[in-house]
Amino acid sequence: MALCEAEKTFVLHGVEENFRVDGREREDYRPIELETNIVSHAFGSARLRLANTDVLVAVKIEVDVPYPERPKEGKLEFFVDCSANATPDFEGRGGEDLAIEISNSLSAAYKSPEVFDLTKLCILKGHKCWKIFVDILLLECGGNLYDAVSIAVKAALWDTRIPLVKSVTVDGNNVDMEVSDELHDCQKLDVTAAPIMVTVCKIGEQCIVDPNVAEELCSVGAVVIAVSKDKFSTVLQIGSGSLHPQTLLECLQMGEKVAQRLSEALTETLSEINPNKNQDVGFLK
Amino acid sequence: MSKNRELLSKIGLRQDGRRADELRRIRCKLGVFTEPDGSAYLEQGLTKVLAAVYGPHQVRGSRSKAQHDSAVVNCQFSMAVFSTGERKKRPRGDRKSTEISIHLRQALTAAIKVELYPWTQIDVYVEVLHADGGIYPACVNAATLALIDAGIPLKEYVCACTASLANNDVPLLDVSHQEEIIGGPTLTVAALPMSGKIVLMEMSQRFHVDHLQKVLDKALQGCKDIKSILDEAVKSHIQDVGSSTGWASTT
Numbered sequence: 001m002a003l004c005e006a007e008k009t010f011v012l013h014g015v016e017e018n019f020r021v022d023g024r025e026r027e028d029y030r031p032i033e034l035e036t037n038i039v040s041h042a043f044g045s046a047r048l049r050l051a052n053t054d055v056l057v058a059v060k061i062e063v064d065v066p067y068p069e070r071p072k073e074g075k076l077e078f079f080v081d082c083s084a085n086a087t088p089d090f091e092g093r094g095g096e097d098l099a100i101e102i103s104n105s106l107s108a109a110y111k112s113p114e115v116f117d118l119t120k121l122c123i124l125k126g127h128k129c130w131k132i133f134v135d136i137l138l139l140e141c142g143g144n145l146y147d148a149v150s151i152a153v154k155a156a157l158w159d160t161r162i163p164l165v166k167s168v169t170v171d172g173n174n175v176d177m178e179v180s181d182e183l184h185d186c187q188k189l190d191v192t193a194a195p196i197m198v199t200v201c202k203i204g205e206q207c208i209v210d211p212n213v214a215e216e217l218c219s220v221g222a223v224v225i226a227v228s229k230d231k232f233s234t235v236l237q238i239g240s241g242s243l244h245p246q247t248l249l250e251c252l253q254m255g256e257k258v259a260q261r262l263s264e265a266l267t268e269t270l271s272e273i274n275p276n277k278n279q280d281v282g283f284l285k
Numbered sequence: 286m287s288k289n290r291e292l293l294s295k296i297g298l299r300q301d302g303r304r305a306d307e308l309r310r311i312r313c314k315l316g317v318f319t320e321p322d323g324s325a326y327l328e329q330g331l332t333k334v335l336a337a338v339y340g341p342h343q344v345r346g347s348r349s350k351a352q353h354d355s356a357v358v359n360c361q362f363s364m365a366v367f368s369t370g371e372r373k374k375r376p377r378g379d380r381k382s383t384e385i386s387i388h389l390r391q392a393l394t395a396a397i398k399v400e401l402y403p404w405t406q407i408d409v410y411v412e413v414l415h416a417d418g419g420i421y422p423a424c425v426n427a428a429t430l431a432l433i434d435a436g437i438p439l440k441e442y443v444c445a446c447t448a449s450l451a452n453n454d455v456p457l458l459d460v461s462h463q464e465e466i467i468g469g470p471t472l473t474v475a476a477l478p479m480s481g482k483i484v485l486m487e488m489s490q491r492f493h494v495d496h497l498q499k500v501l502d503k504a505l506q507g508c509k510d511i512k513s514i515l516d517e518a519v520k521s522h523i524q525d526v527g528s529s530t531g532w533a534s535t536t
Contacts, residue, residue: 039367039414039415040331040415041367041370041415042367045367052319052320054318056365056414058365058367060367060372062372079366081363081365081366081376083335083363083376083410083412084337084361084363084408084410084412085318085321085324085335085336085337085410085412086320087320088339088345088408088410091359091361091408091410092361133366133367133372135365135366135367135372137365137367137412137414139318139335139412140318140319140320141320142319142320282326282333283314283317283326283333283335284312284314284326284328
């Protein structure tokens with residue numbers, strides 16, 4: 001997508017007037033659709049559609065050996081795949097840069113033990129732990145990827161059920177574990193503190209959240225803020241522009257406020273999800 | 286145990302309860318995304334595939350690829366890392382994906398009226414979300430729908446289907462992953478079902494050449510059945526889109 005000068009000026013004036021091209025105010029999000037449990041053989045999954053941005057997240061779990069330096073902790077790994085369905089630029093290895101950028105930001109955001117407690121994933125200290133793979137598939141890019149991905153990841157982790165380990169027996173170097181046969185015997189992950197990322201985009205003199213593709217093209221710089229409960233877990237500047245320290249501070253404040261609202265909305269939505277309701281899910285809707 | 290692993294039981298039922306000549310349930314939707322020129326989603330049993338079409342557009346990358354008398358069809362097949370039971374390491378670039386990409390291009394080029402768009406390129410991207418046997422046929426069927434959604438002229442629908450042979454005698458239609466594991470030959474056919482032409486045929490394992498005709502016939506019948514299902518979906522989609530512009534009220 002390319003914008004001419006006149007179009008850019010139009011977007012910029014809209015932001016200045018607090019009345020954006022699609023009628024939103026500066027702190028408004030576009031409509032979000034969220035579905036959980038749509039990949040049947042994953043341990044947890046979610047699909048999020050934020051206007052034109054479409055993200056599918058699936059969680060897989062494997063048994064692994066903990067890192068020697070952190071024997072009491074499980075593992076959490078993020079993998080982003082930019083599907084060529086989103087744009088032909090992603091064909092072959094074209095999407096790899098973006099994929100690595102997003103997965104690294106997620107790893108950074110989830111790193112702190114206050115955000116996500118990895119010790120809960122330990123099965124036997126130093127010998128066995130759960131390894132959680134969070135696989136993110138970008139199906140359509142309509143701007144604001146970071147926010148969409150972080151919400152989808154949180155929802156997928158919320159949906160994840162880890163099998164219950166009944167007993168662990170140690171025989172020399174051999175560790176045997178028995179997993180409960182009961183299908184519904186499983187534990188859920190605690191995601192109350194899982195971070196939500198908000199991209200604050202500076203256009204002209206003002207900051208906005210949830211930029212669409214046109215707005216992303218007009219921005220001079222953007223900051224991604226990962227907020228867990230009331231604390232920041234990561235702050236990351238993206239794009240090529242430079243920001244004044246004062247502006248950066250304003251961005252952070254705005255980001256935190258918006259993330260708080262978003263997090264509340266997400267918690268409310270997730271609590272309303274009824275797994276027993278049988279309906280046409282996924283892409284057939 | 287051995288009894289459980291039969292492809293076809295004595296009373297003529299398969300592992301998943303289908304009869305020998307029954308397809309798995311096909312559900313599909315056209316126009317799932319707005320960004321591509323055409324897109325489609327298709328479920329064949331548990332196999333789930335998304336397809337997107339971009340083009341015809343100017344040839345990207347090296348100009349030398351462009352052809353003066355036809356469009357270049359470019360296909361990329363990729364599988365989500367979570368699509369299989371065991372997590373995959375890479376979504377694309379392995380041998381199997383490359384092979385399926387090439388076969389897709391072969392089948393689609395045969396169906397698209399490429400001569401109408403010289404010096405251009407048509408991109409077809411398929412993404413497997415859930416693999417449960419018959420991946421290639423599902424991809425071909427989804428790609429056909431996406432091409433139709435993009436409004437690219439086709440000679441006719443191109444449909445694909447698999448068939449197998451049970452008990453050395455009975456041909457089975459539309460092989461699932463479970464049946465692939467049990468074993469038995471798999472014949473994959475991509476065809477232009479209205480004219481009955483075969484654009485791609487691939488077979489794994491062996492059976493006697495005498496059986497080939499009936500297995501092939503079965504697979505072709507499957508392609509015809511799939512064609513009528515896809516046709517139905519296309520018609521209802523066109524009706525939905527058309528009625529929103531008010532065309533239905535004029536008739």
